[in-house]
Amino acid sequence: MRLITIFISGLVFGIGIIVSGMVNPAKVIGFLDIFGAWDPSLAFVMIGAISVTMVGYKLVLKRDVSLFNLKFSLPTNTDLDRKLIIGAVLFGIGWGLVGVCPGPAVVGFLVAPKPLGLFLVSMLVSMALARRYMDRVR
Amino acid sequence: MNDYLIALLGGGLIGLASVILMASQGAVMGISGIVSRAISRPTSVTAWRLVFIAGVLAAPIVYSLFANNFIALEITENSVLLVIAGLFVGVGTVIGNGCTSGHGVCGLSRLSARSMVATITFMLTAVLTVAAVNYLSGVN
Numbered sequence: 573m574r575l576i577t578i579f580i581s582g583l584v585f586g587i588g589i590i591v592s593g594m595v596n597p598a599k600v601i602g603f604l605d606i607f608g609a610w611d612p613s614l615a616f617v618m619i620g621a622i623s624v625t626m627v628g629y630k631l632v633l634k635r636d637v638s639l640f641n642l643k644f645s646l647p648t649n650t651d652l653d654r655k656l657i658i659g660a661v662l663f664g665i666g667w668g669l670v671g672v673c674p675g676p677a678v679v680g681f682l683v684a685p686k687p688l689g690l691f692l693v694s695m696l697v698s699m700a701l702a703r704r705y706m707d708r709v710r
Numbered sequence: 711m712n713d714y715l716i717a718l719l720g721g722g723l724i725g726l727a728s729v730i731l732m733a734s735q736g737a738v739m740g741i742s743g744i745v746s747r748a749i750s751r752p753t754s755v756t757a758w759r760l761v762f763i764a765g766v767l768a769a770p771i772v773y774s775l776f777a778n779n780f781i782a783l784e785i786t787e788n789s790v791l792l793v794i795a796g797l798f799v800g801v802g803t804v805i806g807n808g809c810t811s812g813h814g815v816c817g818l819s820r821l822s823a824r825s826m827v828a829t830i831t832f833m834l835t836a837v838l839t840v841a842a843v844n845y846l847s848g849v850n
Contacts, residue, residue: 575761577734582765583772585727585739585811590773590781592720593713598784604833604840613713618814620721621728625819628729638736645737646820649807652827659806660813660828664835666798669843670786673810674803675741678766680783687785687792694796699746702804 574640589679592617597671604668728816731762740812741766742803806832 593599594617602611637643667673672680672691681688728739735758748759770781786792803809806828808817813832817825 574734575758577730578758578761579765579768581727581730581734581739582762582767583769584723584730584765585741586766586769587773588720588723588725588727590720590769591723592717593782594720595770596782596784597786599782601840604836605844606837607841608844613717616714616717617721617724618818620718621724621815622721622819624722624725625728625815628725629732629816629819632729632733639733640735642734642736644732647738647807647817647822647824650822650824652824655805656807656824656828657831659802659804660831661802661835662798663802663806663809664832665839666795666800666802667810667832668836668839669795669798670791672785672795673741673799674745675766675809675811678741678745678763679769680781680785682767683770683781684783684785687787687789690789690792691796691799694793695800696745696749698797698800699742699804700750702801703746703750706804 574642577640585675586679588621589676592620595676595680595683597676600671600673600676601668604671724811724815725819728811728819738812738816740808740816742799742809743807743812746800746804802832 589595592614594614599611600614602609603614605611632638633644663673670691672688674695677688677692677695681692731737731739737758744759744762748756748763773781799809806813808825808828810832813822813825813828818829
């Protein structure tokens with residue numbers, strides 16, 4: 573039952589990415605192109621997502637454990653350190669280069685397997701290497 | 711329906727998904743973290759992550775069954791650019807501990823200062839990258 577709920581969560585996320593237009597890299601680039609032909613519509617995706625999450629989290633986190641009796645695991649790190657900034661800068665460069673971030677890449681994979689497959693394989697390899705490196709420096 | 715309302719509705723669904731995941735698994739919906747942990751530590755603890763990814767992969771199939779408009783997806787076919795972008799995104803999300811969904815949606819909803827800083831940083835960097843690419847390719 574828990575896994576079915578999680579599958580539905582993934583499904584709803586994916587449909588949200590499709591409906592909102594986030595799945596389309598050209599639209600994402602249009603949103604990021606504020607000095608050019610700016611398309612501000614994707615800002616409303618953030619507004620919609622954040623308002624629902626904010627209210628929903630408040631309600632859900634009133635409980636002590638999840639509906640399936642699991643502990644809530646929320647990030648506890650509060651350091652505004654160099655890693656956070658460097659990581660965000662690198663992520664921003666990659667995102668801006670082709671207009672793809674991890675969620676939409678997985679959502680769109682079956683629609684455009686060749687370009688998104690290349691992106692995803694490269695992303696997965698670099699994630700694995702970065703994770704190994706981070707484990708070593710820690 | 712107009713573009714803004716559709717974007718708002720789509721965003722609402724993304725938010726709903728994050729609430730469902732928190733209510734069931736008790737976890738934050740950060741796609742980069744879910745994907746990278748699913749591949750790096752394939753144990754029984756990661757099973758839920760694989761199930762979540764399966765749901766995400768199934769979305770375009772389910773969407774196509776019910777909607778009669780097709781999924782628009784315009785993306786560069788430049789392989790080198792795609793690989794470079796993937797490298798940056800992969801390394802960046804691991805070092806910075808999150809992407810658009812984790813920091814941008816779940817983190818901002820919890821008013822996390824880390825996520826606020828990360829989101830502003832990657833938005834600015836992405837805006838500058840798009841401007842630079844346009845400038846170099848002579849679009850603007």
